[in-house]
Amino acid sequence: xxxxxxxxxxxxxxxxxxxxxxxxxxxxxxxxxxxxxxxxxxxxxxxxxxxxxxxxxxxxxxxxxxxxxxxxxxxxxxxxxx
Numbered sequence: 001x002x003x004x005x006x007x008x009x010x011x012x013x014x015x016x017x018x019x020x021x022x023x024x025x026x027x028x029x030x031x032x033x034x035x036x037x038x039x040x041x042x043x044x045x046x047x048x049x050x051x052x053x054x055x056x057x058x059x060x061x062x063x064x065x066x067x068x069x070x071x072x073x074x075x076x077x078x079x080x081x082x
Contacts, residue, residue, distance in 0.1 A: 001025040001063035004076075011078035018063035020044060025062040026051040027076040034058040037065060037074075053079040 004012035004025070013024035020043055029037065037060065040048060044064050048055050062076060 001061070001065075003067070004062060009078065011080075012062060014063060016063075020047060020061065020063060023047045023050045023052075023061060026053065026055075026079060027060055027062045027065075028056045028058045028079055029060070029074065029076055031058060033074055034060075036070070040064065051079075 001012060001014045001018055005014045012027070013022075015024045016022040018025075026048070034057070039045075040060055041064075044061050047061060048059050051059065056079070059079075060076075065071070065074075065076075
């Protein structure tokens with residue numbers, strides 16, 4: 001989330017600064033990456049119910065995806081809103 005906000009990625013706002021309180025950093029990925037990321041925890045899952053736009057089976061909040069070596073090449077999609 002921080003990298004997307006810093007880069008000015010449209011659709012990623014990160015209003016809460018990564019505190020898992022706003023759902024303004026909604027992203028999705030393909031199924032293979034979703035499996036590698038693992039499922040959202042209970043609080044993230046609850047927050048995903050509040051995203052603007054359509055929640056998909058591979059939706060995540062980007063503030064909960066920590067950059068690490070094994071995620072090299074990860075592609076995240078910012079869903080269309082409104």
